[in-house]
Amino acid sequence: MNCSGCLIGVSLGPGDPGLITRRAYEVLERRDAHWAYPVRKTKGSSFALEIVNRAGLNPPGPASPLVFPMTSEPLELAKAWQVAAQTLLPVLGGGRDVAFLVEGDASTYAAFGYLSKAVKALDATVVTQTIPGVSAYHAAAARLGTPLGDNDDAVAILPAAYGVAVLDRLLNDFDTLVLLKVKPLLDELIAWLRRRGLLRHARFVEKVGTPEERIVEDISVLEGEVVHYLSLLLVKNPARPRGRLIRGCRPKSFYHA
Amino acid sequence: MNCSGCLIGVSLGPGDPGLITRRAYEVLERRDAHWAYPVRKTKGSSFALEIVNRAGLNPPGPASPLVFPMTSEPLELAKAWQVAAQTLLPVLGGGRDVAFLVEGDASTYAAFGYLSKAVKALDATVVTQTIPGVSAYHAAAARLGTPLGDNDDAVAILPAAYGVAVLDRLLNDFDTLVLLKVKPLLDELIAWLRRRGLLRHARFVEKVGTPEERIVEDISVLEGEVVHYLSLLLVKNPARPRGRLIRGCRPKSFYHA
Numbered sequence: 001m002n003c004s005g006c007l008i009g010v011s012l013g014p015g016d017p018g019l020i021t022r023r024a025y026e027v028l029e030r031r032d033a034h035w036a037y038p039v040r041k042t043k044g045s046s047f048a049l050e051i052v053n054r055a056g057l058n059p060p061g062p063a064s065p066l067v068f069p070m071t072s073e074p075l076e077l078a079k080a081w082q083v084a085a086q087t088l089l090p091v092l093g094g095g096r097d098v099a100f101l102v103e104g105d106a107s108t109y110a111a112f113g114y115l116s117k118a119v120k121a122l123d124a125t126v127v128t129q130t131i132p133g134v135s136a137y138h139a140a141a142a143r144l145g146t147p148l149g150d151n152d153d154a155v156a157i158l159p160a161a162y163g164v165a166v167l168d169r170l171l172n173d174f175d176t177l178v179l180l181k182v183k184p185l186l187d188e189l190i191a192w193l194r195r196r197g198l199l200r201h202a203r204f205v206e207k208v209g210t211p212e213e214r215i216v217e218d219i220s221v222l223e224g225e226v227v228h229y230l231s232l233l234l235v236k237n238p239a240r241p242r243g244r245l246i247r248g249c250r251p252k253s254f255y256h257a
Numbered sequence: 258m259n260c261s262g263c264l265i266g267v268s269l270g271p272g273d274p275g276l277i278t279r280r281a282y283e284v285l286e287r288r289d290a291h292w293a294y295p296v297r298k299t300k301g302s303s304f305a306l307e308i309v310n311r312a313g314l315n316p317p318g319p320a321s322p323l324v325f326p327m328t329s330e331p332l333e334l335a336k337a338w339q340v341a342a343q344t345l346l347p348v349l350g351g352g353r354d355v356a357f358l359v360e361g362d363a364s365t366y367a368a369f370g371y372l373s374k375a376v377k378a379l380d381a382t383v384v385t386q387t388i389p390g391v392s393a394y395h396a397a398a399a400r401l402g403t404p405l406g407d408n409d410d411a412v413a414i415l416p417a418a419y420g421v422a423v424l425d426r427l428l429n430d431f432d433t434l435v436l437l438k439v440k441p442l443l444d445e446l447i448a449w450l451r452r453r454g455l456l457r458h459a460r461f462v463e464k465v466g467t468p469e470e471r472i473v474e475d476i477s478v479l480e481g482e483v484v485h486y487l488s489l490l491l492v493k494n495p496a497r498p499r500g501r502l503i504r505g506c507r508p509k510s511f512y513h514a
Contacts, residue, residue: 022282023275107398110408130399134389141364142387151367158411161502166430185503245418246442
């Protein structure tokens, strides 16, 4: 993992420092790497850095906070990735590995993917590596003691922003819905789940694994409340009628039936 | 995490011992816990135990291999959970914690969920805990350097056994499909992806993170091949037309438009 001038996406898990993997921790303990981490605005705090600090670790030297604004404007975002890439390029070019700290899993949250692309656009020879991590929804399922998916279950993970019409349609095909970024839509989601008789099969988890973690089993109490943006709903859909499954042990003719 | 007589689901990640979390490793280093792990038949090998052995760890004493047969027969399975629960009950009742070793993430693979239920059915006072882990699909995305989900992407995770008719329908709503247990259906899946122009957006990953890991970028070469059951397809669906997303920063009236 020490490759001189590599950009390493270091997944930290959702907040509990115990959920950092051994490989990630090893990179964080290195004193020869350069740390970078996302912030939303200049001099803003970094959730990723907080997780690492809770693990008792500090940067091996001056680190690079990289500003990734909370926007969906493609031009503004592209400019932010570009600036971030230009910040890291001299470090990478000098042969130092850069550890980019990412909350949750680096392949699930967009920042590291965009940063990698922007760096490679400036210098195609830079090698990037990703250390995968525990996602917030896996941690939430573990805290709830609920399977994310039982045997043969279908699981959908998507931002609530697609709206209840889309989510409602997905109940035909999925046993579990993990709804991310529920904050702006929570009241609509609760009304929809009530309508579909799924209220008691839904759980709300906020800032899982952090000292501020909150688990709500009766989500109807959240109506009208403004929740943290790091929150999700785990919705089980136990009454779904399932089609016939095609299993490995069936005769070959079955597949073409 | 030491609670005297607890049943702990210890997620180990998909195969690379570096992807074991610090919390899981801590439990595995304890010399006062009892280890249990799933095997498919009496005296069969355990993939979970292999991961731990690769991490250089050994059981603190005699361990319990628990037979969970590869079947979808509910009665046969229920009997296996029952036997497993009865094996562990005296250990738990004696005040020793049991570490149940699980490959991948304990909430994603069914074994730990069923075992917990079976144990609690025999003794409702037993406390269970789950340590979440890195899933195979997160590790696969990291190895491929592909985002599992970009910003606002919808991700579906399901066994290929639902068949191509269902999978095809999901292309309307999902940007990424993670297809598990592809072994019996691989040829059909390849034909379907070719038909839909998605062959070059699909990647095959087998036994991710293990010494036998195999990544196939041009999956058409797999036609006619019998692959390992620990394999998955990661399918990106870049041409999907997306509806309007409902974002937090829009005016309230937008939600009701």
